[in-house]
Amino acid sequence: MMKTVLTIFGATGNLMHIKLVPALIRLFKSGHLNNDTSVICVSRRDYNQEMYYEHLLSSVSPSLDLESIKNKLTYFQMDLQNPEDYQNLKKKIELTYGNDIQSLFYLAVSPEFFVEIAQGISQAGLVEKGNIRNRVVFEKPFGHSFESAKSINTQLENYFTESQIYRIDHYLGKDMIQNILVMRFGNIVFENNWSRDSIEKIDILVKEHSGIGNRGSYYDQSGAMNDMVQSHLLQMLALITMEPPKSLDSAEIRKNKIEVLKKTTIDNQSAIFGQYIGYLSEQGIPSDSSTETFVCLKAQVDTPRFKDVPIYLITGKKLDEKIAEIIIHFKEHTLANTLWPNQKPLHNQLVIGVSEYEGVRFQMNFKTPGLNDNLVETSLDYCHSCQKIGNNPEAYEKLLKDFIENTPTLFTSWDEIEASWKIVDPIDFIRETLIHYADIDDLRSKIRERKGREDIDL
Numbered sequence: 001m002m003k004t005v006l007t008i009f010g011a012t013g014n015l016m017h018i019k020l021v022p023a024l025i026r027l028f029k030s031g032h033l034n035n036d037t038s039v040i041c042v043s044r045r046d047y048n049q050e051m052y053y054e055h056l057l058s059s060v061s062p063s064l065d066l067e068s069i070k071n072k073l074t075y076f077q078m079d080l081q082n083p084e085d086y087q088n089l090k091k092k093i094e095l096t097y098g099n100d101i102q103s104l105f106y107l108a109v110s111p112e113f114f115v116e117i118a119q120g121i122s123q124a125g126l127v128e129k130g131n132i133r134n135r136v137v138f139e140k141p142f143g144h145s146f147e148s149a150k151s152i153n154t155q156l157e158n159y160f161t162e163s164q165i166y167r168i169d170h171y172l173g174k175d176m177i178q179n180i181l182v183m184r185f186g187n188i189v190f191e192n193n194w195s196r197d198s199i200e201k202i203d204i205l206v207k208e209h210s211g212i213g214n215r216g217s218y219y220d221q222s223g224a225m226n227d228m229v230q231s232h233l234l235q236m237l238a239l240i241t242m243e244p245p246k247s248l249d250s251a252e253i254r255k256n257k258i259e260v261l262k263k264t265t266i267d268n269q270s271a272i273f274g275q276y277i278g279y280l281s282e283q284g285i286p287s288d289s290s291t292e293t294f295v296c297l298k299a300q301v302d303t304p305r306f307k308d309v310p311i312y313l314i315t316g317k318k319l320d321e322k323i324a325e326i327i328i329h330f331k332e333h334t335l336a337n338t339l340w341p342n343q344k345p346l347h348n349q350l351v352i353g354v355s356e357y358e359g360v361r362f363q364m365n366f367k368t369p370g371l372n373d374n375l376v377e378t379s380l381d382y383c384h385s386c387q388k389i390g391n392n393p394e395a396y397e398k399l400l401k402d403f404i405e406n407t408p409t410l411f412t413s414w415d416e417i418e419a420s421w422k423i424v425d426p427i428d429f430i431r432e433t434l435i436h437y438a439d440i441d442d443l444r445s446k447i448r449e450r451k452g453r454e455d456i457d458l
């Protein structure tokens with residue numbers, strides 16, 4: 001079997017510690033990666049192999065069995081801004097592993113380095129344009145607007161073909177996100193009711209309990225809109241509203257997602273922006289920042305299936321809980337209202353728990369047990385994570401595995417990125433309308449007070 005060499009740029013960074021190292025340990029332990037795979041860990045610190053290992057030991061969770069991958073990791077010091085260092089990296093790889101390898105690159109570094117690294121590895125001959133044995137992962141964010149994303153992409157096209165470029169949206173690696181397709185297209189009961197005829201509205205909701213932590217300088221440049229909506233929330237919208245694919249082929253799924261993203265618009269008047277009180281005192285935040293930490297948008301997907309169905313995209317920090325879920329609100333059922341006129345049958349609701357609760361709740365009407373005929377609202381619950389045997393795969397584990405195996409379905413294509421930026425770019429943000437909220441109750445009451453918006457479920 002051909003040897004795989006995975007070079008990770010940014011190997012002393014936070015992403016490496018919290019996501020990539022745990023994913024690597026699990027993949028090696030489960031046998032998805034084996035002795036044919038080696039990892040080169042790049043940063044600019046003047047470490048030797050032992051010092052790097054000590055660095056990891058003190059940075060990753062103590063519960064991780066780091067020892068199990070110790071001999072798979074090789075530290076390599078370089079400056080990403082020095083072209084000669086790329087030549088040295090090439091020599092190192094050739095001397096250690098030869099030429100007949102699959103050479104892969106993971107850019108776990110600030111996006112400002114994306115083009116420089118692409119140029120560096122390309123000019124050093126570490127990657128060859130069009131050679132699918134050379135692939136590169138780009139972390140998010142991919143640009144901060146359509147123009148900036150396009151500029152990055154145009155430059156990357158000098159060095160790689162689209163099939164060599166893997167753009168991460170780690171939400172796509174989450175098990176329940178992948179489950180959306182199975183649920184929608186594997187069950188006739190949903191497949192036949194998945195349209196404006198049966199669905200009244202959809203909420204796509206990602207709430208966080210925490211604030212921005214120590215990510216201030218990054219977050220203040222992006223805000224909730226670019227950090228969450230442009231990527232994760234629009235990807236969820238695409239999976240929920242896309243047309244049935246003819247197959248599970250990557251190209252087919254991506255094509256259907258792009259089609260709905262191109263038909264998606266945001267009602268500018270409906271946009272609500274908020275900032276939690278205390279944000280301005282966070283580390284790295286300018287005292288006059290108006291960056292939003294909360295956003296609520298009403299989207300429309302102009303397809304025959306979903307025309308005029310409001311889709312709320314809601315995300316924010318410092319709210320009451322950490323949760324990501326999609327709620328499909330079905331319409332009221334006229335027959336049920338006729339048959340049980342005094343009982344207010346509930347509208348069916350399907351709740352897809354993406355995280356922290358992973359599972360599905362389907363709310364239905366049933367008869368109460370016993371002699372009377374009253375209706376009772378009941379929830380059929382499926383706990384996805386409870387069904388798993390062994391460890392729950394983390395998103396990064398799945399994404400790394402797919403990248404190494406050259407399966408791009410769960411990565412975002414340029415066309416998807418382009419369409420997403422074109423959706424969020426035109427949204428006007430009026431500084432004066434920013435709601436300052438202390439907590440979720442405060443936010444709820446200020447939204448109602450100021451906007452009179454009873455349609456929003458927070």
Ligand SMILES: NC(=O)c1ccc[n+]([C@@H]2O[C@H](COP(=O)([O-])OP(=O)(O)OC[C@H]3O[C@@H](n4cnc5c(N)ncnc54)[C@H](OP(=O)(O)O)[C@@H]3O)[C@@H](O)[C@H]2O)c1
Nearest residue numbers: 010011012013014015043044045079080108109110139140
């Ligand atoms: N952290 C997260 O939770 C998270 C989540 C989602 C996405 N991301 C994305 O992942 C990427 C990495 O984020 P991060 O939080 O891990 O960043 P980070 O903690 O700041 O780490 C940056 C890494 O880049 C290396 N580096 C910087 N300048 C270099 C240079 N000139 N030459 C060689 N190496 C250099 C650093 O090496 P030294 O230590 O030697 O300086 C370090 O290993 C970003 O694109 C970010 O947006 C991060």
